[in-house]
Amino acid sequence: MQAELAIAPEPGVAKPDPVLTVSGMRRSFGGLRAVDVDRLEIQRGTITALIGPNGAGKTTFFNLLTGFDAPDQGHHALNGDLLVGIPAHRVAQRGMVRTFQLTKVLPRLTVLDNMLVAAKHQPGASFRGALRGGWRQVERQNEETAREILDRFGLSSMADEYAGRLSGGQRKLLEMARVLMVRPTVIMLDEPTAGVNPVLIQSLLEHVKGLRDAGMTVLLVEHDMDVVQSVADWVVVMAEGHVIAEGAPRVIARNPAVIEAYLGKHRGDEVE
Amino acid sequence: MDWTQILAAGVLATIGPITAGYALSAIGLNLQFGYAGLLNFGHVAFMLVGGYGVAMTVDFGGPLWLGVLVGIAAGVLLGLLLGIPTLRLRADYFAITSIAAAEVLRLIVRSSWAQPLTGGVFGIQGFADDFHGLNPFPVRELFGIGPVVVTGRSLWVIVVGWVLVLIATLFVARLMRSPWGRVLKAIREDEDATRSLGKNVFAYKLQALMIGGGIASLAGILFAVDQQSIYPAGFEPRITFIVFVMVILGGAGTIWGAVLGAAVFNFLFFAIDDLTARLQANVDVIGAILSPAEAALIKYVFVGIALILLIVFRPQGLLRSRDEGRGDAS
Numbered sequence: 001m002q003a004e005l006a007i008a009p010e011p012g013v014a015k016p017d018p019v020l021t022v023s024g025m026r027r028s029f030g031g032l033r034a035v036d037v038d039r040l041e042i043q044r045g046t047i048t049a050l051i052g053p054n055g056a057g058k059t060t061f062f063n064l065l066t067g068f069d070a071p072d073q074g075h076h077a078l079n080g081d082l083l084v085g086i087p088a089h090r091v092a093q094r095g096m097v098r099t100f101q102l103t104k105v106l107p108r109l110t111v112l113d114n115m116l117v118a119a120k121h122q123p124g125a126s127f128r129g130a131l132r133g134g135w136r137q138v139e140r141q142n143e144e145t146a147r148e149i150l151d152r153f154g155l156s157s158m159a160d161e162y163a164g165r166l167s168g169g170q171r172k173l174l175e176m177a178r179v180l181m182v183r184p185t186v187i188m189l190d191e192p193t194a195g196v197n198p199v200l201i202q203s204l205l206e207h208v209k210g211l212r213d214a215g216m217t218v219l220l221v222e223h224d225m226d227v228v229q230s231v232a233d234w235v236v237v238m239a240e241g242h243v244i245a246e247g248a249p250r251v252i253a254r255n256p257a258v259i260e261a262y263l264g265k266h267r268g269d270e271v272e
Numbered sequence: 273m274d275w276t277q278i279l280a281a282g283v284l285a286t287i288g289p290i291t292a293g294y295a296l297s298a299i300g301l302n303l304q305f306g307y308a309g310l311l312n313f314g315h316v317a318f319m320l321v322g323g324y325g326v327a328m329t330v331d332f333g334g335p336l337w338l339g340v341l342v343g344i345a346a347g348v349l350l351g352l353l354l355g356i357p358t359l360r361l362r363a364d365y366f367a368i369t370s371i372a373a374a375e376v377l378r379l380i381v382r383s384s385w386a387q388p389l390t391g392g393v394f395g396i397q398g399f400a401d402d403f404h405g406l407n408p409f410p411v412r413e414l415f416g417i418g419p420v421v422v423t424g425r426s427l428w429v430i431v432v433g434w435v436l437v438l439i440a441t442l443f444v445a446r447l448m449r450s451p452w453g454r455v456l457k458a459i460r461e462d463e464d465a466t467r468s469l470g471k472n473v474f475a476y477k478l479q480a481l482m483i484g485g486g487i488a489s490l491a492g493i494l495f496a497v498d499q500q501s502i503y504p505a506g507f508e509p510r511i512t513f514i515v516f517v518m519v520i521l522g523g524a525g526t527i528w529g530a531v532l533g534a535a536v537f538n539f540l541f542f543a544i545d546d547l548t549a550r551l552q553a554n555v556d557v558i559g560a561i562l563s564p565a566e567a568a569l570i571k572y573v574f575v576g577i578a579l580i581l582l583i584v585f586r587p588q589g590l591l592r593s594r595d596e597g598r599g600d601a602s
Contacts, residue, residue, distance in 0.1 A: 016348035021410035066468070076426075104465035106458050117458045118469040121452045125471075127479050139451065180469055 007254075009247025014041035014188075016218075019044040019217045020065070020096070021188055025074035027064055034060040035071070036241040046210060047218040049232035049249075053262055056238040058221045059101060062190055065219075066098045067091040076268065078186065093120075097179045101221070103171040103195075107164030111155060114163050114174060115146035118181035146181060153207060154176040159190075169200035176207060187211055189220040193227055205231045208222035229253070280419035282543030288426065289498040291538045292433030293491045298518045298530035299440045300488030305516070306524035307448060308480035309460030313365035314354070314374030314518065315488060316511040321346035323490025323496035323507075324381060324390060331391075332398035339399070340493055347489025351482035359477045382504035396505025403497050404428070429498045436494065437531060445527045447483075456480055457525070476600050517575075521582060523589025532590055540578060544571040577584060 007013055012242060018041035027035040035057045044049050050058050054204075063069035065076060065090035076083045078096050106114050119125075119142040126136025150156045150270055153173045158166060169218060172192060192208065193201050208231055211218050222228050228249060235252040237245040239261035245252060252258055295317055303311040325343030330336055358369045381390045390396065409415070409424035422430065447453050458466040459473055467473045486504060496502040506519060514537070520531025545568065552567035562570070574587045 005468055059541075068464070087472075088467045089470050089472045093467055097470070098468050100464065100468070104462045104468075106461035106465060107462055109454070113454055113457075116451070117454050117466070119451075120470065124451035125455055127447075127483075128445050128451035133450075135451060177467065214594055256555075 005045075007252045008272075009245070010244055011039070011243045013246065014226050015041040015043040017044045018042060019094055020076065020078055022065070022076040023073045023074055025058055025064060025076060027069065027071050031048060033241050035064060037061065037074075037238075037243050039238065040243055040246075041221055042197075042217060043234060044217050045212065045215060046233040047212050048234045048236060049228045050221045050236050050238060051223070051228055051252075052217060052238035056261075057241040058238055061238065062098065062163055062188055062221060064098060065091075066188060068098075090183075092182055095183070095185040095215070096188065097182045097186070097191065098177045099172075099179060099186040099190055101190040101194060103168070105163040105166065105171045107162060109163055110160050111150065111163050111166070111174060112143070112146060112159045115141075115150065115178055115181050118178045119146070120181070120183055126185050142181070149177045149180050153222065155204075167197075168198045169204070171202060172196055172200075173207070176204075176211075180211075184216060186217045186219065189218065189223050191223065193222065193224060201227065225253070274550070276419055277311075278546045280289045281546035282487070282539040283598065284418050284422070285418070285542035286535050286539040288320055288422070288538075289429045289433050289494060291534050292430065292437050293494045293498070294515065294538065295437045295516060295531045295534035296433075296494060297488045297491035298442055298522070299437070299444055299514045300484040300486070300491070302484075302519050302522075302524060302526075302530040303444055303456075303487065304480050304484035304517055306526070306529070307453065308413045308456045308477055308484075309363070310359075310477060310481060310484075311363050312370050312371030312481065312484070312510055313367045313509075314372070314507060315515055317354075317370075317374035317377045317506050318362075318485040318488035318490035319495070319502075319511065320377060320381065320507040321350050322376070322492030323502045324396075324492075325489065326493050327396040327399045327502045329390060330402075331396050335496075336400065336402040339589045343489050344486050347485040347492075348482045350489075351485035353477065354485075355481040357480040359474055369587075371512070374512065375509065378504050378507050381507075395501060395506060397501045397577050400500045402535050404500075406430040414483060429494070433494050433498075434491055437492055439526065440490065441531060442508040444487070448527065452476075456589045460525070493600060517579060520589055521579075523591035525593040526589065527587055536590070537575075540569055543574060 001151060006099050007015060020042040022037055022040040025037045026033065027075035034166060036158055060069065064071050067083065067086055067090065069203060075268060077083060077084055078094055083091060106117065109117065122135060122138055122142060124139065129135055147159065150159055153176065155170060155177060158170065163174060176192065189208065194203060196204060205227065209216055233250050234250050235247060238256050244257050244261055245255045248254065297315065299563065300318065301312065301315050306313045322343040326339035329339030329342045331434040354370060354373055358366045372591055382393050385416055386392060386394055404425065405426065407428040409427050411423065413424045413427045414421050415427050455466065455471050455476055459476055465474050504563065518533035518537045519530055522529030522531065543570040548567045552562050552564055
C-alpha cells in the first residue's frame with residue numbers, strides 16, 4: 001500500500017481512515033497486565049498483522065476487541081461506534097468477525113450447514129420464524145451464496161460432507177469462508193496459518209489478500225515473519241501487553257525495539 | 273417357561289402409557305441435550321412441575337384443562353428460571369446446578385410444611401376424573417391382539433399419550449429442520465464459534481431449555497392423569513438418567529431417536545422384569561437364592577449390561593449413522 005508509507009512508523013500513530021480505534025485499553029489477570037494499549041488505529045481496507053513474542057497479549061487483545069472478553073478500562077470503536085459492553089455476538093453482527101487460533105469448525109454439521117448457520121438475515125433462525133415457516137426463499141439465496149464462496153475456497157466438492165472430515169488446512173479455509181457469510185467489514189484472523197501444511201499456506205494467504213481486495217479490512221495475529229512480510233500492509237508489534245512499534249513490514253524488520261522484544265534485551269537493561 | 277407371556281409383558285409396556293410418557297420426556301431432553309448440547313441433569317424436575325401443576329390446580333378446584341395448561345406453563349417457566357442464572361456458566365456448572373435444582377424441588381414438594389399444597393409424601397390423588405370421563409371406549413371392556421390385552425381405561429390414555437408423542441415429535445422435527453435448529457446444533461458443536469458468527473448463544477440455549485421443559489412437563493402430566501395419583505417418590509434423580517439412557521440409546525440428536533429409545537428401553541426393561549419374576553417363582557434353585565423383591569432388582573443389572581454393550585458397539589445410538597457419530601471434535 002503506497003498510501004501507508006506516508007504514515008509515520010510510530011506506536012499509536014493516527015491513520016487517514018481508521019475503521020477501528022482503540023484507546024486506553026487495559027486488561028489484567030491478577031497481577032499480570034496482559035493488555036495495556038494506549039492508542040491504536042487500524043486503517044480501513046488494509047491487511048494489518050499483529051505480531052509479538054509469546055505472551056505479548058495478542059490473543060487477549062483480540063478477545064477484547066471482539067467482545068469475547070471485557071477490558072478493565074478503555075474503549076474501542078468500530079466505524080466510530082463505541083463497542084463498550086457490547087457482547088460478542090453483537091460485535092459480529094456489527095461487522096467485525098473473528099476466527100480462532102484453534103480452528104473451530106462445527107464437526108457434526110455438513111460443510112454447507114457450517115456456512116448457512118453463519119448467514120445473516122435469515123428469519124428462520126429465530127424461534128418464531130422457524131415455527132411460522134416461509135424462510136425457504138432466503139435459504140435458497142443463502143445456499144447459492146454459500147456455494148459460490150465454497151467454490152472460491154476450493155471446498156465445493158466437500159459441501160455435503162461433515163466438517164469433522166476435513167483436513168487441518170481445509171478447516172482453516174472453511175473457517176475463513178464461513179466468516180464471509182456474516183458479511184463482515186473487519187475480519188480478525190487469529191493465526192490463520194497455524195498448523196497448516198506449508199503447501200497450503202500460500203493459497204491461504206492469497207485468500208487473505210482476496211478479502212482485502214474485496215474491500216474488507218483484515219487484522220491477523222501471526223507468528224511466522226515470512227508470512228507477515230508477504231501478506232501484511234502494516235505491522236503492529238506487541239510485547240508485554242504494549243504496542244511497542246508499528247510500521248510497514250520492511251521498516252518493522254529493522255526496528256531495534258522489535259528485535260529487542262524478540263531476541264531479548266542487553267544484559268545491562270535486564271532488571272525491570 | 274411361557275415366552276409368549278414374557279414378550280407380551282414387554283410389548284404391553286412398549287405400547288402403554290409408560291412408554292408414551294417417557295417418550296415425551298425423552299423428546300424434551302433430546303431437544304435440550306441431543307440438539308443444543310445442554311447437560312440437563314435435572315430433567316425430572318420438568319416432569320414434576322408438569323404433574324404437580326395439573327394435580328394441584330384440580331385439587332384447588334380448577335378445571336382439568338386449566339391444570340394441563342398450568343403444568344405446561346410451569347415446565348416452560350422452570351426452564352426460564354433455571355436457565356437465566358446458569359446457562360452463562362460452563363456446561364459442567366449447569367449440569368450440577370440443574371441436578372441440585374431438581375432435588376431441591378422434590379424435597380420442597382415432599383416437605384411437611386408444603387403438605388397443605390402438595391400433600392407432602394402422600395401426594396395428591398383422584399384429580400383426573402374429567403379426563404377419564406371423556407373416554408370414548410367402554411372402561412371395563414378388554415381390547416387386544418393375542419396375549420397383549422389392555423382395558424378400555426388404559427386404551428384411552430394410550431391413544432391420547434401417543435397422539436401427544438406424535439405431535440411433539442413433528443413439532444421438534446419442524447424446528448430442527450429450520451435454521452433455528454441448525455443454530456442449536458452449531459451451539460452443541462462449538463459455543464464460541466457460534467457466538468463469533470453473530471448468534472446470541474444464551475438466548476438460543478434458554479429457548480431450548482424452555483421448549484424442552486414444556487414438552488417434558490407433558491410427560492409428568494400424562495403419568496399423573498393416567499394414574500390419578502402423584503407423589504414425590506416418583507421424581508427421584510434416577511428418572512433423569514433413565515431418560516438420558518433412552519435418548520442416547522435411540523440416538524441423541526435424531527428426530528425419532530427419543531421415541532425409539534423409550535420404546536426399546538421399556539420393552540427390554542419389562543420383558544426382563546417378567547422373565548426374572550417367572551424364574552424366581554418357577555425355578556427352585558433361583559427361588560432359593562433370591563426373594564421376589566431381590567429378583568425384581570435383577571432387571572437393573574441387565575439394563576446395565578445392555579447399556580455397556582450399546583456404548584461399546586453402537587455409541588452413536590440406534591438411529592444415527594456412524595459417520596455422524598464420529599465427527600471428531602477439534
